[in-house]
Amino acid sequence: MIDRPAVPTDPAVHVEHLTVVRGRKRAVDDVSFRLAPGTLVGLLGPSGCGKTTLMRSLVGTQVVASGTIELLGEPAGSPALRDSVGYVTQAPSVYGDLTVQENLSYFATILGASRDSVMRVLADVDLLPHVGSMVGRLSGGERARVSLATALLGSPRLLVLDEPTVGLDPLLRRSLWGLFRRLAAAGTTLLVSSHVMDEAERCQRLLLMREGRILSDTTPDGLLSATGGDDFESAFVALLESGLREGSAPSSGEGEVGP
Amino acid sequence: MSWRRTRATAGRVLRQLRHDPRTVALLVAVPAVLMGLLAWILRGRDHEFDTFGPQLLGIFPLIVMFLVTSVATLRERTSGTLERLLTMPMGKAEFVLGYGIAFGSAAIVQALVVSGLCFGPYGMTVRGDAWLVVVVAVLDALLGTALGLSVSALATTEFQAVQFMPAFILPQLLLCGIIVQRSGLPGVLHWVSYLLPMSYAVDATQQLSTHAVTAQFDLDLAVVGAFLVVSLALGATTLRRRTP
Numbered sequence: 358m359i360d361r362p363a364v365p366t367d368p369a370v371h372v373e374h375l376t377v378v379r380g381r382k383r384a385v386d387d388v389s390f391r392l393a394p395g396t397l398v399g400l401l402g403p404s405g406c407g408k409t410t411l412m413r414s415l416v417g418t419q420v421v422a423s424g425t426i427e428l429l430g431e432p433a434g435s436p437a438l439r440d441s442v443g444y445v446t447q448a449p450s451v452y453g454d455l456t457v458q459e460n461l462s463y464f465a466t467i468l469g470a471s472r473d474s475v476m477r478v479l480a481d482v483d484l485l486p487h488v489g490s491m492v493g494r495l496s497g498g499e500r501a502r503v504s505l506a507t508a509l510l511g512s513p514r515l516l517v518l519d520e521p522t523v524g525l526d527p528l529l530r531r532s533l534w535g536l537f538r539r540l541a542a543a544g545t546t547l548l549v550s551s552h553v554m555d556e557a558e559r560c561q562r563l564l565l566m567r568e569g570r571i572l573s574d575t576t577p578d579g580l581l582s583a584t585g586g587d588d589f590e591s592a593f594v595a596l597l598e599s600g601l602r603e604g605s606a607p608s609s610g611e612g613e614v615g616p
Numbered sequence: 617m618s619w620r621r622t623r624a625t626a627g628r629v630l631r632q633l634r635h636d637p638r639t640v641a642l643l644v645a646v647p648a649v650l651m652g653l654l655a656w657i658l659r660g661r662d663h664e665f666d667t668f669g670p671q672l673l674g675i676f677p678l679i680v681m682f683l684v685t686s687v688a689t690l691r692e693r694t695s696g697t698l699e700r701l702l703t704m705p706m707g708k709a710e711f712v713l714g715y716g717i718a719f720g721s722a723a724i725v726q727a728l729v730v731s732g733l734c735f736g737p738y739g740m741t742v743r744g745d746a747w748l749v750v751v752v753a754v755l756d757a758l759l760g761t762a763l764g765l766s767v768s769a770l771a772t773t774e775f776q777a778v779q780f781m782p783a784f785i786l787p788q789l790l791l792c793g794i795i796v797q798r799s800g801l802p803g804v805l806h807w808v809s810y811l812l813p814m815s816y817a818v819d820a821t822q823q824l825s826t827h828a829v830t831a832q833f834d835l836d837l838a839v840v841g842a843f844l845v846v847s848l849a850l851g852a853t854t855l856r857r858r859t860p
Contacts, residue, residue: 417703417857417858418699418702418857418859419859419860420858420860434857436705439706440704440705446699448695448696449696450697450699450700452628452632453695454635454636455632459631463627464704466624467621467624467706468705469705491635
């Protein structure tokens with residue numbers, strides 16, 4: 358990681374004191390953070406810790422109890438954001454009874470994206486050989502990639518990806534993380550959730566969540582040196598345990614960590 | 617409101633149907649066989665098929681389309697595709713109209729085939745224009761689609777969705793004047809029947825069976841059309857971009 362002084366640009370994501378109540382639980386509990394444009398940020402934490410709820414709040418599909426969320430200078434869920442924020446849900450949300458191409462062409466039309474972008478995103482996720490296959494007959498990993506390709510259509514400035522690499526083989530995961538880095542280098546901001554800790558090293562910045570709170574806002578190197586662990590799995594466990602001992606959720610605070 | 621997105625949605629729903637030929641076959645075959653069965657049951661009875669045939673010709677497509685639409689939209693909700701579309705620049709009205717157009721075109725094919733059979737081999741005759749019976753059948757099927765769209769918002773599982781058919785359609789069937797003439801219904805039920813769209817759909821076909829042209833028919837058609845527009849609008853308002 359190269360330390361650069363924080364660039365005084367408007368954050369791509371600006372969350373202030375966000376609280377979301379689902380049922381009787383505070384699924385997201387007073388969360389605040391900012392993401393600089395063009396950053397690849399990992400949102401990590403055990404399942405059920407509120408990652409998905411936080412992501413749904415960002416894309417404007419979640420009813421929030423309190424707090425403010427601004428994406429690209431607009432409040433979350435505002436119509437101006439609908440063609441500039443790409444979102445991938447955990448379960449692939451594509452039509453199983455259409456072919457890969459039919460799915461993408463439909464979503465491209467809704468987004469006003471060009472026909473060329475369909476082929477481009479299919480190449481990005483390595484699905485060109487399956488262009489004419491029915492999505493329902495694809496493997497789980499292939500279906501997840503159709504869903505991911507849909508979010509890449511058009512030219513989103515912010516991508517919110519909920520566990521996009523679950524169920525993929527190591528080679529494919531590597532190639533997708535490569536794609537995420539290229540997108541970030543080109544100026545897209547990415548928030549990628551995962552519960553697989555070794556994916557942390559591929560991110561530029563890490564938000565670690567537990568029980569609805571941001572436990573730590575750090576970098577891969579920062580996480581390793583702070584906990585003295587050799588790998589991310591044990592580093593995260595160490596962090597969880599120290600958080601439990603202190604009975605509070607430490608956070609490195611408000612600072613905007615650049616790429 | 618964008619025609620491009622509405623048309624894309626209608627095209628997408630029709631493409632899904634095309635990949636499911638068995639459903640398409642059932643959509644046409646079920647009402648065709650049922651009408652054939654009715655013609656057979658009433659064979660030899662003086663003009664009874666001419667009385668009941670046109671009424672049921674409107675009701676079968678309504679029921680079929682109600683079921684198909686409520687399951688299809690429920691599927692959009694549970695698969696996450698609806699949520700995804702609503703994070704995109706997709707208008708709620710565009711979504712609902714897209715469905716209306718797609719299932720409406722399926723309904724036109726269905727109505728043409730089934731009424732072709734009724735007026736042909738099944739030997740049904742009406743005093744009014746036969747093509748108006750087809751118009752009523754298509755309108756009823758569209759009404760079924762629109763009701764299915766608005767009601768599916770209340771269902772969270774497939775089990776619930778299919779039960780809305782008996783809950784929303786069967787009471788209308790009992791009160792629409794097929795079993796007992798509406799004027800013969802007990803006072804309160806007679807008034808309730810005025811609030812139900814199927815009463816007007818059935819009355820329209822009754823008018824066609826017995827008269828050439830009536831003002832009552834035009835009125836019935838207008839009321840069914842109004843119910844259609846209102847339930848499509850209701851269907852659009854039940855789509856939520858934000859959910860708890």
